[in-house]
Amino acid sequence: xxxxxxxxxxxxxxxxxxxxxxxxxxxxxxxxxxxxxxxxxxxxxxxxxxxxxxxxxxxxxxxxxx
Numbered sequence: 001x002x003x004x005x006x007x008x009x010x011x012x013x014x015x016x017x018x019x020x021x022x023x024x025x026x027x028x029x030x031x032x033x034x035x036x037x038x039x040x041x042x043x044x045x046x047x048x049x050x051x052x053x054x055x056x057x058x059x060x061x062x063x064x065x066x
Contacts, residue, residue, distance in 0.1 A: 010021055058066060 010018060013021065
């Protein structure tokens with residue numbers, strides 16, 4: 001689609017719809033400014049989360065319910 005074709009289509013819209021198109025264009029420009037999200041690598045959080053040996057042990061706070 002050429003710019004001229006797009007302009008013609010927009011020109012035939014109602015004022016309300018033209019406002020919506022304008023809002024969408026601004027949204028796209030904002031989205032583009034944010035940049036690309038860094039690609040995550042598998043295992044990048046290795047060693048940051050620790051599971052202790054007594055993880056499954058009952059908690060003292062709940063002994064009366066067991």
